[in-house]
Amino acid sequence: MVILALQVSIFCIVFGFGLRTTLDDFRYLSQRPALLFLSLLAVLVIMPIVAVLLARTFGLHPAAEIALIALAISPVPPLLPKRESKAVGHHPYGLALMAVLAAVGIVTIPLSADILARVYGRPFTAAPAVVARIVLLMALVPLAAGMVVQALLPAAVERVERIVNLVAKILLPLGALVLLAGTWRMILEAMGGGTVIVMVMFVVIGLAVGDLFGRPVREHSVVLGLSTACRHPAIALSIAAANFPNEHFAGTILFYLIVNVIVGGLYLKLWQPAGESIVVA
DSSP: OHHHHHHHHHHHHHHHHHHTOOHHHHHHHHTOHHHHHHHHIIIIIIHHHHHHHHHHHHTOOHHHHHHHHHHHTOOOOOOOOOOOOSOOOOHHHHHHHHHHHHHHHHHHHHHHHHHHHHHHTSOOOOOHHHHHHHHIIIIIHHHHHHHHHHHHOGGGHHHHHHHHHHHHHHHHHHHHHHHHHHHHHHHHHTTTTTHHHHHHHHHHHHHHHHHHHTTTOHHHHHHHHHHHHOOOHHHHHHHHHHHOTTSOOHHHHHHHHHHHHHHHHHHHHHHOOTTOOOOOO
């Protein structure tokens, strides 16, 4: 029930973004091929390399190492919620990047898993059907559904948006609190053996790489910084569990999410000029 509540809340959030999304938003990124290339390079290439280097440098416990690698090749950001912060992100770029990463992730995630299997010399696969199902249900379908409602029923957009936002605001924090209450022991157990410093470094490096690659446009830096540091926990968990069913990964992946929220929040605080706010998709 908790997982279902979280899935419904994320669906509603993405659907809500779709209600305010137009085709022009997607053209924004397609008209900037250099930005598109740097975005994909940061998210899909550099971060998996960073994860491998961190895992080998710090000698992580096998379960933590596998979780980190699985996170690194799961690039579809679960919806970054609307935050008030000290930075200004570009809304069309954030939406377009989310959609592009979701679409290409169906291909790149299994491909990355195959490459890593060769690097590590042991089986490591990602079922395309599983990846596609998560990506479609949590990103592409709700976004497209929101856009369809906006196009066919423009007069109803505000009323529908209020309803889906209310559902998301109730279910997301409630589901997250119940999930943390039921898994805090697993999270504590996952924090040993260098996992804390590695996860912090992974997120910090992701923010730094995305921020750098998004320059000189400040609004691009914020969106790409958050997107590069953010990974999809459901995809990562499914990959890790399918390849190593006797290991436990949930604690490590949940700990990563906690680190991402805290470090990402600090990053946004550093960016925000007085009196401004941000909405990043």
